[in-house]
Amino acid sequence: MGRLADRTALITGASRGIGRAIAERYAVEGANVFLTATNHEKLEETRKLVVGHGVHAHCHVADVSEPSSAEAMVNAALAWRGGLDILVNNAGIHIPKPLLDYALDDLDRIMRVNVHAVFQLTQLAIRHMLTRGVGKIVNIASTAGKWESPNQAIYNMSKHAVVGLTRCAALEFADKGININAVCPGIVEGGMFDLEKLAASYGATKEQVQKAVVSRVPMGRLVTLEEVAHLAVYLGSAESDGMTGQTITISGGMRMG
Ligand SMILES: NC(=O)c1ccc[n+]([C@@H]2O[C@H](COP(=O)([O-])OP(=O)(O)OC[C@H]3O[C@@H](n4cnc5c(N)ncnc54)[C@H](OP(=O)(O)O)[C@@H]3O)[C@@H](O)[C@H]2O)c1
Numbered sequence: 001m002g003r004l005a006d007r008t009a010l011i012t013g014a015s016r017g018i019g020r021a022i023a024e025r026y027a028v029e030g031a032n033v034f035l036t037a038t039n040h041e042k043l044e045e046t047r048k049l050v051v052g053h054g055v056h057a058h059c060h061v062a063d064v065s066e067p068s069s070a071e072a073m074v075n076a077a078l079a080w081r082g083g084l085d086i087l088v089n090n091a092g093i094h095i096p097k098p099l100l101d102y103a104l105d106d107l108d109r110i111m112r113v114n115v116h117a118v119f120q121l122t123q124l125a126i127r128h129m130l131t132r133g134v135g136k137i138v139n140i141a142s143t144a145g146k147w148e149s150p151n152q153a154i155y156n157m158s159k160h161a162v163v164g165l166t167r168c169a170a171l172e173f174a175d176k177g178i179n180i181n182a183v184c185p186g187i188v189e190g191g192m193f194d195l196e197k198l199a200a201s202y203g204a205t206k207e208q209v210q211k212a213v214v215s216r217v218p219m220g221r222l223v224t225l226e227e228v229a230h231l232a233v234y235l236g237s238a239e240s241d242g243m244t245g246q247t248i249t250i251s252g253g254m255r256m257g
Contacts, residue, residue, distance in 0.1 A: 002030030003237040008084055010034045010077040012064055012121065013091030015042035017191045018140060020049070021225035022088055022232045027053040029233055034077040034084075036060045037091065056081065064091050064117035065109075074124040083132065086236040087125040089118045089162075090140040094192050096152045107154050114158035115165075122169055122180070129178045138235045139166050139182040140228075143251050146184060159184075163247050170245030179244045181235045186251025187213055189222040218253030 009026050013019035015037035023033050027050035035050075035057060037043050043059040050057045058080055062073040077084055093113045095106050122137055129135025144152065145159030163182060170180040187193050199209040214220060231250055234240050249255060 002028065003233060003239065004086070005030035007031045007086055007236070008034065008077075008081045009086035009088060009236060010036065010074070010084055010121075010125075011088040011090060012036050012117070013140075014046050015039045016046075018185070018188060018225055018228050019088075019090040020046045021229040022090060023050050023057075024053075025226065025229035025233050026086075026088075026236065027051075027055045027057065029237070030055060031086070031236070032056040032081055034058050034060060034080055036062050036064070036073055036077075038063050064121065065112035067116075067120055070117055070120050071124065074121060074128075078128060084125060084128055084135070086136045086138065087121060088138045088140070088232060088236070089121055091117065092140065092158075092192070094152065094155050096155070098151050099153045102154060110154045110158050111161075114155070115161045118162055119165060122165065126169065126173060126178060130173075130176060132177075134177040135179075136236050136240075137169070137178065137180040138232050139180070140232070141166065141182040141184045141247060143184050143186045143249055143255050145182070146247065146249070147255055166247060167245045174244050179235070179240060181240065181243060181245065182247040183228060183231050183235065184247050184249045184251070185223055185228050186217065186249070186254045187222050188225060188228055190225050216254055217251065221252060223250055223252050 009031045014023045014035035032055050040061045047057045047059050062069040064070045141162040142159040144156040145163040166182040195209050196206045199206045
């Protein structure tokens with residue numbers, strides 16, 4: 001029996017990166033996974049990966065930044081296996097720019113995916129979880145949700161909002177059987193931070209950028225997708241029943257408190 005045996009989890013942003021890694025670890029631990037993102041082909045790749053672990057998996061294409069699509073997605077997830085035990089709010093976007101180069105459209109775009117969708121999905125999931133008296137919400141925030149970073153002010157604003165929502169929602173539903181926590185990764189190998197693109201923008205090599213980034217990490221390496229996924233398993237499982245409103249940093253020791 002896995003640590004998430006027979007649970008049903010809705011995972012946003014499951015088409016690649018951290019979301020795909022979470023989907024796979026959840027499947028290994030016995031969860032049935034409702035996988036969503038906008039890229040159907042990539043979602044299908046995730047589905048093929050996870051069904052190999054003997055669980056049920058379903059792909060649903062939706063843009064979470066569109067409220068009507070997000071609501072239809074949750075309804076489809078609830079109908080799929082008759083309920084939802086875990087919501088993993090993982091989908092997110094990152095548009096790096098110096099502060100003065102941002103347009104208000106950038107603010108709108110990032111906030112709609114990273115904040116509005118997380119808020120809406122959290123509300124919808126809680127309404128359902130209240131009817132059962134149990135549920136887990138795992139938000140993938142970031143170290144950018146707790147501290148400052150250069151050239152990504154809007155991203156940091158959005159992740160600070162996710163951290164704030166995590167704490168407030170956790171407080172309101174702490175005595176209702178609903179645990180709401182966040183994972184705050186540092187820079188993750190294989191995720192959205194494309195070191196090659198970053199290197200090109202600085203006129204440097206990927207190796208130079210990797211070295212500069214890693215030099216800030218006490219462990220001397222980046223965190224892996226699987227390490228983040230393990231934490232998401234813990235927060236989705238009964239092992240974390242006594243924990244809510246926490247925003248747990250996983251960063252190889254970068255930022256210790
Ligand atoms: N990678 C890191 O170093 C790092 C560090 C800290 C926090 N995080 C956070 O971890 C989460 C996952 O990051 P990642 O590195 O795995 O990023 P990624 O590789 O870029 O994946 C992002 C996922 O979000 C989905 N997505 C984006 N916009 C969407 C939308 N409008 N509707 C539905 N799905 C959407 C993407 O799917 P489609 O393209 O198919 O829609 C994709 O599956 C994000 O919230 C990110 O902020 C990442």
